[in-house]
Amino acid sequence: MARSSGGWEREGATRSLKLFARFMTGSIAVVSRGNGAYYAWIGFLGAVIAVGVVAYGNQASQGLITSHMRDQLSWGLYIGNFAFLVGVAAAAVVLVVPAYVYNWGPIREVVLIAELLSVAAIVMCILFVTVDLGRPERIWHLLPGVGMPNFPHSMLVWDILVLNAYFLVNYFIVTYLLFMAYTGQKYNPAFIMPVIFLSIPLAISIHTVTAMLFMGLKSRAFWHTAILAPRFISSAFVSGPALLLLIFQILRRVGKISIANAALYKIGELLAYTMAINLFFLGVEVFTEFYGATAHSVHARFQWFGIHGRTGIAIWTWLALACNLVAFVGFVVPAVRRQLALLSVACVLAIGGVYIEKGMGLLLPGMTPDVLGEVYAYNPSLNEVAVSLGVWGVGALVFTLMVKVAMAVSAGEMRYESSWGGRR
Amino acid sequence: MKNADEKTGRGVRGASRREFLKTAAVGIGAAAGAPGAARALEFDIEGFLQKNFRQLSDAEILEVIERLSRTYSQQFGKQVTVGAAGPLDGVVYGYGLDISRCIGCRRCVYACVDENNQSRDPQIHWIRVLEFEREAAVRGINLEDGNPYYDPPTVPTEGKFYLPVSCMHCEDSPCTDVCPTGATWREPDGIVVIDYDWCIGCRYCMASCPYGARHFNWGEPTISSEEVNPDMHLLGNRPRRKGVVEKCSFCIQRVRDGRYPACLEACPVGARKFGNLLDPDSEIRYLMKVKRTFVLKAELETRPKFFYFYG
Numbered sequence: 001m002a003r004s005s006g007g008w009e010r011e012g013a014t015r016s017l018k019l020f021a022r023f024m025t026g027s028i029a030v031v032s033r034g035n036g037a038y039y040a041w042i043g044f045l046g047a048v049i050a051v052g053v054v055a056y057g058n059q060a061s062q063g064l065i066t067s068h069m070r071d072q073l074s075w076g077l078y079i080g081n082f083a084f085l086v087g088v089a090a091a092a093v094v095l096v097v098p099a100y101v102y103n104w105g106p107i108r109e110v111v112l113i114a115e116l117l118s119v120a121a122i123v124m125c126i127l128f129v130t131v132d133l134g135r136p137e138r139i140w141h142l143l144p145g146v147g148m149p150n151f152p153h154s155m156l157v158w159d160i161l162v163l164n165a166y167f168l169v170n171y172f173i174v175t176y177l178l179f180m181a182y183t184g185q186k187y188n189p190a191f192i193m194p195v196i197f198l199s200i201p202l203a204i205s206i207h208t209v210t211a212m213l214f215m216g217l218k219s220r221a222f223w224h225t226a227i228l229a230p231r232f233i234s235s236a237f238v239s240g241p242a243l244l245l246l247i248f249q250i251l252r253r254v255g256k257i258s259i260a261n262a263a264l265y266k267i268g269e270l271l272a273y274t275m276a277i278n279l280f281f282l283g284v285e286v287f288t289e290f291y292g293a294t295a296h297s298v299h300a301r302f303q304w305f306g307i308h309g310r311t312g313i314a315i316w317t318w319l320a321l322a323c324n325l326v327a328f329v330g331f332v333v334p335a336v337r338r339q340l341a342l343l344s345v346a347c348v349l350a351i352g353g354v355y356i357e358k359g360m361g362l363l364l365p366g367m368t369p370d371v372l373g374e375v376y377a378y379n380p381s382l383n384e385v386a387v388s389l390g391v392w393g394v395g396a397l398v399f400t401l402m403v404k405v406a407m408a409v410s411a412g413e414m415r416y417e418s419s420w421g422g423r424r
Numbered sequence: 425m426k427n428a429d430e431k432t433g434r435g436v437r438g439a440s441r442r443e444f445l446k447t448a449a450v451g452i453g454a455a456a457g458a459p460g461a462a463r464a465l466e467f468d469i470e471g472f473l474q475k476n477f478r479q480l481s482d483a484e485i486l487e488v489i490e491r492l493s494r495t496y497s498q499q500f501g502k503q504v505t506v507g508a509a510g511p512l513d514g515v516v517y518g519y520g521l522d523i524s525r526c527i528g529c530r531r532c533v534y535a536c537v538d539e540n541n542q543s544r545d546p547q548i549h550w551i552r553v554l555e556f557e558r559e560a561a562v563r564g565i566n567l568e569d570g571n572p573y574y575d576p577p578t579v580p581t582e583g584k585f586y587l588p589v590s591c592m593h594c595e596d597s598p599c600t601d602v603c604p605t606g607a608t609w610r611e612p613d614g615i616v617v618i619d620y621d622w623c624i625g626c627r628y629c630m631a632s633c634p635y636g637a638r639h640f641n642w643g644e645p646t647i648s649s650e651e652v653n654p655d656m657h658l659l660g661n662r663p664r665r666k667g668v669v670e671k672c673s674f675c676i677q678r679v680r681d682g683r684y685p686a687c688l689e690a691c692p693v694g695a696r697k698f699g700n701l702l703d704p705d706s707e708i709r710y711l712m713k714v715k716r717t718f719v720l721k722a723e724l725e726t727r728p729k730f731f732y733f734y735g
Binding site: 062063064065067069070071072074075129132133134135136137138139141142147148149150153154155156157160213216217218219220295298367369370371372373374 | 472476478479546552554566567568569570572589598601602603604605606607622623624625626627628630631632633634635636638639640641642643644666667668669724
């Protein structure tokens, strides 16, 4: 780290720590300044989070009975959101590869925003799993040493491991890049590129392990299929880049970040491939479930057509398919893809499609009918929805604040000034 | 972990130790029992810091059952005894249920609720009885054809048969594999138990169980002082708190004491049988020879220790 930084290595660790402290206080100063729209957005997120906190307080005092989950369907909205967000976290980083290979505009910005989205998504993942716990105060039982993690048997322990590793690696990368920019040093590619490349297999692993959490359950025929992990990855490669494409456009407007249109079209093109693969995997799964139907296909029947007149989820399934197909056309046709407004619509549809398919579309058919054949019609309770919105609010707030700092540093608005007041 | 597994081995929790813990528990129960205090402490720091049951030394287990006996005695205003009797040597329990005898009266369901201190509100039942059309079974027993909510004025109903389902105490138990904290495990006598003080309430075991045997305390469970069964086991029927998973323990508090499970005693038609699978002369082994035996969802290869008989 110090090699490329001129005379800095002589100034010692204390100096670096002081610098880092200044970086942090500088960050706080940056996030507390902004225009009216910024304050309105932060205020809005604060209100959403407050609603979530109140709802969670209600859940904590009365128990998860405030949700509509029951023994027949023991995971619902929280775990559905978790599965979707692991995908977002994983796929954001995938943009790093083409950004590097094709040398899109300022690569640092693309990498930074993608990694920041990953960090925010993982924060939400961890929160969603935590709010789903009946006894969150016992979470230390998972820690090695003081607790008793069931490693290597429980896929949940594996998932906690890879999620935390992924979080730390991404957090390190963004902090390093920003800190170097802040102190006016050039980042050392020989040092940071291997770490960035390490985050890519880790991104695949978080989603694979999360899929395995479900795939390993032989009691749940709908999840007990090898296609689940590939489908997790393929759908994540749709939702993550699509979300980033929208975020880049917003940031171009509100901030001083310059991302070339060509880069956005390239992401659109990439989405054509990933959506094609996603739809193909969906197709082979549907073929197996219906052409070679067994008693185990009852879950797929519930998903696509409903059983015993319970067609609620089926409507969503077809809606998700429609969203994905329309989005696919948008990504494939160059004339559509090259109009940012239309491309954005396609992205919104793709995100919506994947959110349905990887959220409730994964959870509910997997657990309906339950293992004793009962069909329990689940709709999340208002309290569950409020808690979930609160978690999304926290994620959006974390992302907003981090991006604000990142943009200030990138634009040179926030940089190190020595304690004597002079600018370096 | 290895260390903890060794500790649960037969040697440590064998018969002599079991007797020791039981006697100790009775003594404490008699000493406690100050009635009055309506509820247990809302946040109990000792319980919070307690280790996993499998990491506790014998002395620590004794402390825990003393403390719990005291707490519950106060809470319910009557003398409560919490034991921690260990497994017997040379015993693996097996359960048999003759579906050609079962009349679907659900006496087992409610005997289980009474014995095992299940919450009355919200209601939790460890046994679920499914009613099937006999003719529907020409397609094979498909659990989706089962109706757990049957409610005729009298049973059995003509043309129906009944299938009670509870924890199968699988030898290759998928629920214990997935538990992230090792809060549930299979004891040497084959009983799959839960440490209610260690469960974090993630419900992964419920997703993993093929038999719907695991139940979650979605709300704070309630049992009145009159209804509570004061003869408790640490890993069995002691009262649970909200946010943890519970299930059938083969009445661990009874069977390790040489008694039958409560559901068996409640059955008016003798459809339920229980015994030691390792004893070739046991009733359960005899029935497996003379009846037709099957297990539910055999294709999942969880090797249940709950067998169904017919004919």
